[in-house]
Amino acid sequence: xxKLSKKADYGLIAVKHLAMHRQQHACSASEIxxxxxxxxxxxxxxxxxxxxxxxxxxxxxxxxxxxxxxxPLSDQRLGRHFGD
Numbered sequence: 001x002x003k004l005s006k007k008a009d010y011g012l013i014a015v016k017h018l019a020m021h022r023q024q025h026a027c028s029a030s031e032i033x034x035x036x037x038x039x040x041x042x043x044x045x046x047x048x049x050x051x052x053x054x055x056x057x058x059x060x061x062x063x064x065x066x067x068x069x070x071x072p073l074s075d076q077r078l079g080r081h082f083g084d
Contacts, residue, residue, distance in 0.1 A: 010046045026059040
């Protein structure tokens with residue numbers, strides 16, 4: 001068994017949440033944080049790291065929030081983005 005860092009764990013939670021809501025709307029960091037009882041500030045930092053790694057895509061203007069990125073997760077190692 002392996003242990004994930006808190007940020008990597010939150011990253012998985014965020015990606016799962018975004019994938020589940022992909023067809024409905026882009027999600028904000030505060031929406032995800034509230035749903036799972038996580039600090040909104042920490043979730044925003046996690047989403048920034050995921051966006052920097054192209055795992056999620058930030059939306060601006062009218063479509064505020066974050067959605068799952070175009071690159072499939074199978075092509076990525078989540079731990080690479082969180083120092084694991």
